[in-house]
Structures are given as C-alpha cells and as structure tokens.
Amino acid sequence: MHGTDPQCTDQQPPRPSTGPSCAQVLMHLLRQYHIDTVFGIPGVHTIELYRGLPGSGLTHITPRHEQGAAFMADGYARASGKPGVCFLITGPGVTNAATAMAQAWSDSVPMLVISAVNRREDLGMGRGRLHELPRQQDVSRGFCIWQHTLTSAEQLPDVLARAFQMMVGGRPGPVHIEIPVDLFPAPMPGVLTDYRAAPAPVLPAASADAIASAAKWLSKARNPVILVGGGAQQCGAACTALAEKLAAPVFLSLAAKGIVDERHPLCGGANLSFSDVRARIENADVVLAVATELAETDRNLVRDNYRFSGKLIRVDIDPAQLVCNATPDLAICADACAVVQQLCDALPAGDQQRQQQVASDVAALIRDCRNEWWTGSEERFPWVQVLREALPADGILVTDSTQLAYNTNHALPLYHPRSHITCTTGYGTLGFALPAAIGARLASTRPVVGLIGDGGIMFTLGELAAAVEQQLPLPILVWNNSGYGEIRDFMDEAAVPQEGVNLHAPDFVALARAFGAEGCRIDKPEQLSAAVAEAFARKGPTLIEITAP
Structure with a gap:
C-alpha cells in the first residue's frame, strides 16, 4: 500500500529541532560515502525516512515498480562503480525488488537496499500490521552478502560502515538494511557534521x-x-x-x-x-x-x-x-x-x-x-554491425535476454570498461534492460543504448515514465520477434509444440508516445543509425521498435 490513509500509517508528528533524526543522519552518511542518487517509491512506512531527504544533496528517482528501482540501482552501480541505493517500503517493496536484488547478487553488483520494517514492538508478533511479513529478512537472505535489522538509531553509523566495507572490500553484492518505522524519526546525538564515512578498505595484494x-x-x-x-x-x-x-x-x-x-x-x-x-x-x-x-x-x-x-x-x-x-x-x-x-x-x-x-x-x-556465430542467425548479423556503428565509441550497451543481444555478446566489440551491462551473465531475468539503462544514464555522461525484446519490455514498460521525467536522451531498441523467440527456437529444436511463446504485442510506438516519449518503427538495418542518432539528440527517451526478420 502506497497511500496515506491516516488510519493505517505509522507517521510521526514533526520532530522538535533538537538534533538530527536517524533519517537525516542516514542521508548525510550516504553523501559522505559519495552516493548522489537513490531510487525508491515512497510509502506510508517511509514518510519519516523521506523527511530527511530535502537538503541532503541526494537526487531521488521514482520508478513505477520496486523491481524497477533495484534494476535502476544495478545499472547505476555497473556504470559508475559505486553502490546503487534503493529505498523500499516494508513487505511488498522488498518482495517486489527481490528479483532484481538476486540479479545483482548473481553478477556481484554492489547494491545497498534500505527498507522499512514494522515497528520494533511488532516484529515477529503476527498482529496483522500493514505490510507485515513474519520474517522479512528471510526474503532476501539467500541473495544478500549481508543483512541487518536496526534495533536502535545509534547503531546506524556502524551498520552503514560495515555495509560499505562489505560492498567494496570483497566480492560485491547486495546488502539489505531494514529500519523499523519508529526509528526513522528517532533523535541522534550531536550534529550532522559529527558523522563521517569510514575509510575505504585497502584491498590485499598477493604475496x-x-x-x-x-x-x-x-x-x-x-x-x-x-x-x-x-x-x-x-x-x-x-x-x-x-x-x-x-x-x-x-x-x-x-x-x-x-x-x-x-x-x-x-x-x-x-x-x-x-x-x-x-x-x-x-x-x-x-x-x-x-x-x-x-x-x-x-x-x-x-x-x-x-x-x-x-x-x-x-x-x-x-x-x-x-x-x-x-x-x-x-x-x-x-x-x-x-x-x-x-x-x-x-x-x-x-x-x-x-x-x-x-x-x-x-x-x-x-x-x-x-x-x-551466425549458424541459424545470419539475418541478425547486419543489425549487429549497424548497431556497432550507431553506438558511440565510448557508449554503454545495456542488454536484456533477447535474441539480438545474444549475438551482440560475441560479435559487437566494446572498447572501454563498464561498457557492457547485461542480465545474460548469470541470473538471466527479463525486464532488466530498460530500468538498468535508465540507472546507467543517470550515473554517467556517456551515451547509453538499451536493447530489450518485445517480451522482456512488458515486464518493466512503466519505467519509460521515469525516463521521461528525467528527460534522458536514451534510445531503447525493442527487438520484436512476436514472442519469446529464443525459447520458441529451442522448442522447435527439441520437437516440443510451441506453447506460451507466441505473444500478442501492443503498439509499442503508440505506447511510447502515450508515456510522453518518442517512438518509431524500423525494419531495415540501414535505418538504425539515423534512428539512434536522432534519439541521442532528443531531450527524453526514444523507443525504437525493430521488426525482427
């Protein structure tokens, strides 16, 4: 529930200005750790968290689904080398983001997930509170490198220090910190400037x-x-x-x-x-x-x-x-x-x-x-060649699980580190590329191109709205092969009847325009370079639907 019904909230009255709140210290410390952008959807349990946001120096990006928030944080982390940060509500916020957190775990991506959890006196009591899970940390236990539930506001600096040490001092991955809603407004000692980031660890060399x-x-x-x-x-x-x-x-x-x-x-x-x-x-x-x-x-x-x-x-x-x-x-x-x-x-x-x-x-x-490379996929080779020409030399390619992306994995050369952001290297979820491309473009001034299939984009299509809000010059290529083409081919190869793989697709160009983005449709490789160049020149995203051969 993301509403603000006063009968079911845990909002607190405004705090007297006696010192910083836990939420204010959290925002201050994130900036101390060189975080500049956070992704999240406010909810009734995080109202007091957001009281600490104005004036913190952090930019808040609102996705349209918590899975999109974590995918954006993932793309931000891969493009920047810094941890991506999510703010999630209790319960459904965490479960919605779980798939994207698991993708980050699989690909060793540093991600800091700050979620609310029910008030301390309600934890484990099963009272039917709003957004209640009996053991919320169990949701993310299998795909986080570390978790912690704050039990007092004073723990926050030490907990954040440990989180960042874990994310940058060893094999990276997601860290989940849950904060009971009654602790967001809790007073902290001293003033904000008393709180500083811990130094980054010096990584070991070989003997x-x-x-x-x-x-x-x-x-x-x-x-x-x-x-x-x-x-x-x-x-x-x-x-x-x-x-x-x-x-x-x-x-x-x-x-x-x-x-x-x-x-x-x-x-x-x-x-x-x-x-x-x-x-x-x-x-x-x-x-x-x-x-x-x-x-x-x-x-x-x-x-x-x-x-x-x-x-x-x-x-x-x-x-x-x-x-x-x-x-x-x-x-x-x-x-x-x-x-x-x-x-x-x-x-x-x-x-x-x-x-x-x-x-x-x-x-x-x-x-x-x-x-x-091209046995059985020769018709896609010209598209890969032209995409390499359309992508600037320092460009970042963000790809989803779709047929053309599998060909770019091998046949589209890249020239710089942090140029390839893909979900095909591990967990392999669908819907990754659109929000991850948004996160990457927010993290970097380098040009970014997203590549996703007609099936995959339906998982996270709503995130076009976030790209429109941020006025990102972002080409999103949609490889439309009228369904789950790769699985369809595997079914044919295994002599399994095609079931569940031939999909009705909406008019993607019309949908893009309904969101306030631009859209166009192409069916020849020679049309791609001009379409991408025009997309880079616009203020806002462009969905380029490619009719697959």
Missing part, C-alpha cells in the same frame, strides 16, 4: 612468493592464455599490458566485455563458448584466470567446463571462487588489479615478433568463430 611462482610459470610458457572476468573492471590497462608482455591472447567473459579494448590485436573478445577458442584454452600450457567464475554463463551456457591440460592460475578476491568450477594449480586470493600489476612489474618486456604472431592467431580464431 611475493605467489607472484614469483606465477611469473616463473608465465615467463616460461610457450602458449599462455589470459581469461578476464567481470571482477577485473578496474584493471583493463594492466590486463592489456600483461598480455603484451606475455604475448598472450586475452579472452573475456560476457561480464568482462570492454575491460580490454576488443580492437586490441591480442583480444579475442567474449568468445569463450566457441570450439576453436576452447581448444586454444585447453591446449595452453599456462592459463591465468583473473576474477572470473569460469561458469557456464561466461561460456554462453556451454555446460562442459574446460579440460585444462596445462597449469591453471586463478586470481580472485573471494576465496570460495578460487576453487569453484575448476581447481587451480596456484590460487591467489587478492585484489585482481593489484595482482595483475604485480605480475606486470615482475615480467620482462614482451617480444614484439611473438606478439605479432599471436595477434595473427587471434584474428584467425575470430574468423573461424564466425561460422559458429
């Missing part, structure tokens, strides 16, 4: 012995390979330098697209699922896997992992990931950026002649992959 062992193996390797995962977003330059020193090809997980410029001659892109790339990895005498899960989603759902014939070195900040999916010969639990730089410093300058040979091999590998 000298570990670096010496890794450098020895890599320097002696005749055909080393580097695998880079999404946890290496901050170290693209160091990964590139290391590849050059080793004259080693670099292959990226889907979450890592753009970390190493895919135009670089040693970069083989996000093509881990293809047979020739797999053979190169399996026949390498040393594989260095940096901040990657080595999961099936990295390999575009190829279930069988690599049969490593040489030595495997794994680097990850999360010790559990060092042995997940493949057991290494050397496990280095440390910050990926620190380790890659340490290895660069420990290795001699690269052999340029060998670099040229490996670059030629990588180019041949990519050419050989094309036969696998």
